[in-house]
Amino acid sequence: MVDKNLDIQLSAETLEISKNYNFVLDEKCGGIDMFVGTVRRWNKDEEITHLDFECYEPMALSELKKIANRAFSQFGLHKISVHHRTGHVGLKDIAVVIAVSAKHRKAAFEGCEFIIDELKKTVPIWKKEFLIDGSHWVNSRP
Amino acid sequence: MVDKNLDIQLSAETLEISKNYNFVLDEKCGGIDMFVGTVRRWNKDEEITHLDFECYEPMALSELKKIANRAFSQFGLHKISVHHRTGHVGLKDIAVVIAVSAKHRKAAFEGCEFIIDELKKTVPIWKKEFLIDGSHWVNSRP
Amino acid sequence: MIQIYQDMKVLCFGIAREIIGNSELLIPNVEIDTVSSLKAYLKSEYPEFNVYKQFQIAVNQEFADDDRPICSRDEIAIIPPVSGG
Amino acid sequence: MIQIYQDMKVLCFGIAREIIGNSELLIPNVEIDTVSSLKAYLKSEYPEFNVYKQFQIAVNQEFADDDRPICSRDEIAIIPPVSGG
Numbered sequence: 193m194v195d196k197n198l199d200i201q202l203s204a205e206t207l208e209i210s211k212n213y214n215f216v217l218d219e220k221c222g223g224i225d226m227f228v229g230t231v232r233r234w235n236k237d238e239e240i241t242h243l244d245f246e247c248y249e250p251m252a253l254s255e256l257k258k259i260a261n262r263a264f265s266q267f268g269l270h271k272i273s274v275h276h277r278t279g280h281v282g283l284k285d286i287a288v289v290i291a292v293s294a295k296h297r298k299a300a301f302e303g304c305e306f307i308i309d310e311l312k313k314t315v316p317i318w319k320k321e322f323l324i325d326g327s328h329w330v331n332s333r334p
Numbered sequence: 335m336v337d338k339n340l341d342i343q344l345s346a347e348t349l350e351i352s353k354n355y356n357f358v359l360d361e362k363c364g365g366i367d368m369f370v371g372t373v374r375r376w377n378k379d380e381e382i383t384h385l386d387f388e389c390y391e392p393m394a395l396s397e398l399k400k401i402a403n404r405a406f407s408q409f410g411l412h413k414i415s416v417h418h419r420t421g422h423v424g425l426k427d428i429a430v431v432i433a434v435s436a437k438h439r440k441a442a443f444e445g446c447e448f449i450i451d452e453l454k455k456t457v458p459i460w461k462k463e464f465l466i467d468g469s470h471w472v473n474s475r476p
Numbered sequence: 477m478i479q480i481y482q483d484m485k486v487l488c489f490g491i492a493r494e495i496i497g498n499s500e501l502l503i504p505n506v507e508i509d510t511v512s513s514l515k516a517y518l519k520s521e522y523p524e525f526n527v528y529k530q531f532q533i534a535v536n537q538e539f540a541d542d543d544r545p546i547c548s549r550d551e552i553a554i555i556p557p558v559s560g561g
Numbered sequence: 562m563i564q565i566y567q568d569m570k571v572l573c574f575g576i577a578r579e580i581i582g583n584s585e586l587l588i589p590n591v592e593i594d595t596v597s598s599l600k601a602y603l604k605s606e607y608p609e610f611n612v613y614k615q616f617q618i619a620v621n622q623e624f625a626d627d628d629r630p631i632c633s634r635d636e637i638a639i640i641p642p643v644s645g646g
Contacts (some may be wrong), residue, residue, distance in 0.1 A: 209368075219374055228355070284361050300446045316558055390622075393623075429646065459645030471644065475614070476612055
């Protein structure tokens with residue numbers, strides 16, 4: 193889903209931060225903040241081999257759009273780009289990229305953090321962690 | 335100045351965010367935050383044509399290293415990369431890139447914002463703004 | 477008054493898909509008219525849902541409260557605790 | 562007691578470089594022994610420094626307080642308000 197100031201994508205392909213950067217770059221803005229979530233090998237004492245992301249695509253897009261619209265109005269952001277992976281994601285690969293541009297840096301930091309915080313609360317995307325000795329859906333364990 | 339976890343560079347060449355990203359990416363980390371300062375066309379009512387950065391190189395490197403070391407210890411960051419331009423920087427070009435990696439995202443956001451805030455306070459780098467109708471050193475005007 | 481119940485289709489994701497064994501569940505001819513009656517049905521037919529953390533229900537791609545009325549024409553989905561990012 | 566003063570070299574950046582007209586200033590044979598006496602000398606010789614925002618002095622690449630002693634062997638620099646980023 194791409195319009196002039198908002199670029200939201202769920203993708204089965206490797207994410208590249210330059211795409212988000214190029215989308216939000218604008219001569220009206222002096223500050224860009226980007227958050228990149230990558231797959232780390234250790235979660236507490238468990239060794240991870242890879243992740244698998246599943247999503248409810250139309251609702252995920254619609255929830256992301258709601259979050260972005262709140263971020264535009266609360267922080268005065270200029271452009272927002274959110275790309276999230278689906279499927280198999282290996283160690284050090286990118287799970288999510290959020291880039292935002294704003295006139296000034298404080299709004300960029302706050303808006304970017306707001307988007308990733310809200311994404312983790314409400315967007316219907318599920319992460320299965322594959323460990324050396326088993327697998328589980330994150331946040332589902334009793 | 336590059337060591338295992340810290341990469342600080344003052345450069346007369348165009349900056350590329352992928353270099354900072356690749357430096358801080360690490361399988362121990364789940365969150366990377368990047369701040370990119372770009373040149374915007376308007377500062378209040380003044381139209382900018384380009385910037386020119388001058389620096390006191392050995393002291394700038396030493397001040398940046400102090401800031402980075404405080405950020406490592408205050409926020410538990412894993413890796414830090416700071417690249418700052420010198421010389422002529424055009425509209426939409428990058429003046430500064432700060433990338434940090436951390437186990438968790440909150441530390442990454444806070445650490446990255448800390449570094450740019452402190453950079454703007456103490457690092458001996460000076461920006462001359464060239465406008466349609468004149469030029470001046472930023473922060474020096476009475 | 478006679479009511480005709482049509483099969484209700486429920487989309488299943490993540491742990492819910494694995495518990496149910498399919499990405500879609502068809503619930504035949506059962507009187508389910510609110511989110512809470514759907515939740516009760518699922519927990520009774522698939523007791524594993526009581527073991528894992530609470531799921532939510534989305535109706536037409538929006539999170540829905542327990543008293544939200546539903547019918548077979550709605551797009552209904554089980555939303556286990558999300559974990560994107 | 563006779564003291565011999567050597568030329569003191571001062572590095573100049575940004576607006577300070579433009580006011581002084583050079584990236585290095587050599588101050589000959591003047592009794593400058595602290596940061597504050599250097600500041601006073603600069604403001605008296607280059608009155609424009611009184612117009613712009615206060616500058617700081619760095620000694621051996623560290624910000625220095627006014628009472629910091631200095632001599633011609635130190636690396637001394639005028640640091641106008643910084644504006645990186």
